[in-house]
Amino acid sequence: MRSGSGGGRRSVRAKAPGKVNVSLRVGPPRPDGYHSVASVYLAVSLFEEVRATATEAPGITVSLSPESTLEIDELEIPLDERNLAVRAAALMAEVSERPTGVHLEITKRVPVAGGMGGGSADAAAALLACNALWDGGLSRDELAHLAAELGADVPFALLGGAAVGLGVGDRLSPALATERLDWVLVLADFGLSTPAVFRELDRLRAAEGIKAEEPVDVEAGVLSAVRAGDAHALSHVLLNDLQRAAVSLAPGLRDTLGWGDSHGALASLVSGSGPTVALLAEDAGSAAELAEALAHRGVEALAVHGPVPGARILSDTLL
Numbered sequence: 001m002r003s004g005s006g007g008g009r010r011s012v013r014a015k016a017p018g019k020v021n022v023s024l025r026v027g028p029p030r031p032d033g034y035h036s037v038a039s040v041y042l043a044v045s046l047f048e049e050v051r052a053t054a055t056e057a058p059g060i061t062v063s064l065s066p067e068s069t070l071e072i073d074e075l076e077i078p079l080d081e082r083n084l085a086v087r088a089a090a091l092m093a094e095v096s097e098r099p100t101g102v103h104l105e106i107t108k109r110v111p112v113a114g115g116m117g118g119g120s121a122d123a124a125a126a127l128l129a130c131n132a133l134w135d136g137g138l139s140r141d142e143l144a145h146l147a148a149e150l151g152a153d154v155p156f157a158l159l160g161g162a163a164v165g166l167g168v169g170d171r172l173s174p175a176l177a178t179e180r181l182d183w184v185l186v187l188a189d190f191g192l193s194t195p196a197v198f199r200e201l202d203r204l205r206a207a208e209g210i211k212a213e214e215p216v217d218v219e220a221g222v223l224s225a226v227r228a229g230d231a232h233a234l235s236h237v238l239l240n241d242l243q244r245a246a247v248s249l250a251p252g253l254r255d256t257l258g259w260g261d262s263h264g265a266l267a268s269l270v271s272g273s274g275p276t277v278a279l280l281a282e283d284a285g286s287a288a289e290l291a292e293a294l295a296h297r298g299v300e301a302l303a304v305h306g307p308v309p310g311a312r313i314l315s316d317t318l319l
């Protein structure tokens, strides 16, 4: 796959998708600070890209590409060892026992802190790109193990498609879904912190005296609707336990969820820990109309579809 004029620095580009949790059940807090979940993940057509270029100087550096479609306040994204792509490259360097010397350039398209796993997609793309750059030779299974060390959502960004996630969301079973579902994503101009949203759910449940049960499986009907690409059936079973916690922290989301109904969406739900809201559309045409109607109201909305594949190498060249 490698191409280009010889003698230069090797540069590998990879992409990975953002996701929507079409069903997300959350259990009680665990002693390790995490919550067990039962989720149906759907990878959607909004992709992050990571270009990993070998550098002479050792170490891992990172920057954001000007091609990013998001308006990003760089302060939102740590450009140091806390960056998820940098953590992925560091982990890959450690296990493949290769000297580092890599620059990562991230093209961001998935809303930051939006509940769509953008940072997780960066980590998955960086794992794949560095595995190629350093001839790590790790299999998809081995990469999935490393992915789980980086975050609960990273294994799914690697796998893509549609899948059931148990444990903290990292124990994945592919749903073998291929039929298309159309969505409109309503982007927020603020982010929500994932741990803060889980904490808010715990707080609301405690205040109401609700004792959450350990989720053992996903909701009935969700998988069959996703496999069939049946938007109508899916609209009746969409579920997200984190939604009310996200709405409690950001009450304006209630209006956003309402726009879906008033503009012809089949159903609306907060994606993961939010604040992105996913509106389910009947088909591609309805999604385009819905996105346009929202854009007329000055709302930032994107038509996307899923399932789409997980992390992939795009190019491997000598610069």
Ligand SMILES: C[C@@](CO)(OP(=O)(O)O)[C@H](O)COP(=O)(O)OP(=O)(O)OC[C@H]1O[C@@H](n2ccc(N)nc2=O)[C@H](O)[C@@H]1O
Pocket: 021, 024, 033, 034, 035, 036, 037, 039, 114, 115, 116, 117, 118, 120, 150, 151, 152, 153, 154, 167, 168, 169, 194, 195, 198, 271, 272, 273, 274
């Ligand atoms: C809520 C979900 C739904 O897919 O997605 P996002 O909304 O973040 O995209 C995920 O569970 C987020 O996964 P991810 O963002 O990778 O989480 P991590 O980095 O592993 O964890 C960040 C923090 O979130 C909380 N956390 C995360 C996952 C989980 N199953 N239980 C938790 O309680 C913990 O407080 C943890 O310290």
Ligand SMILES: Nc1ncnc2c1ncn2[C@@H]1O[C@H](COP(=O)(O)OP(=O)(O)O)[C@@H](O)[C@H]1O
Pocket: 076, 077, 078, 082, 083, 084, 085, 106, 111, 112, 113, 114, 115, 116, 117, 118, 119, 120, 122, 123, 191, 192, 194, 272, 273, 274
């Ligand atoms: N490569 C990255 N892209 C985005 N955020 C990152 C990245 N690395 C670390 N972060 C941090 O992780 C937080 C959550 O990131 P993100 O994956 O965008 O959202 P979510 O967890 O809601 O899906 C951000 O607020 C940011 O501080």
